[in-house]
Amino acid sequence: MATMLLWSIAASVATAVADWAGWHFVWRHEFEAGEAVKKKRNAVSMFISYFLPFMPTLAIIFGPAKLGWYDIGFATASAKVLFVLMGILTGGVAASAWAQKRKHDEGKDARALIDQEDIVPEDAMQHLGWTTAMIATCSIFWFALLSV
Numbered sequence: 001m002a003t004m005l006l007w008s009i010a011a012s013v014a015t016a017v018a019d020w021a022g023w024h025f026v027w028r029h030e031f032e033a034g035e036a037v038k039k040k041r042n043a044v045s046m047f048i049s050y051f052l053p054f055m056p057t058l059a060i061i062f063g064p065a066k067l068g069w070y071d072i073g074f075a076t077a078s079a080k081v082l083f084v085l086m087g088i089l090t091g092g093v094a095a096s097a098w099a100q101k102r103k104h105d106e107g108k109d110a111r112a113l114i115d116q117e118d119i120v121p122e123d124a125m126q127h128l129g130w131t132t133a134m135i136a137t138c139s140i141f142w143f144a145l146l147s148v
Contacts, residue, residue: 026131056086
């Protein structure tokens, strides 16, 4: 259980950092300045970005590993369900970002013909590759935790 806790903490932190990096370097440029802040700083966004990644860790901490509120079977089962949830969630975010990058790259010539700018500036799109790789790595990490 201690090993699962340590790896869960690492995956939780990596997911929160990857989400922050994607927002800070790429997606906040998609909106106007005031609108971007409103979209990211609401309760739902904060929950999904910064609390949900730590739910598997909390499931383990509340079990016999630390607080002992419930037995090892429930702690393991709930953690593994949350590992799958986080793997699917982060995988979906990575797939969505990858699709956005492909759409951006394929439409570059068409936008140039009609003098239309992309919704995300070119300097922000340069960061999309590595931020997508970070969140995809987190997805793999969450699924790998199922074997711990």
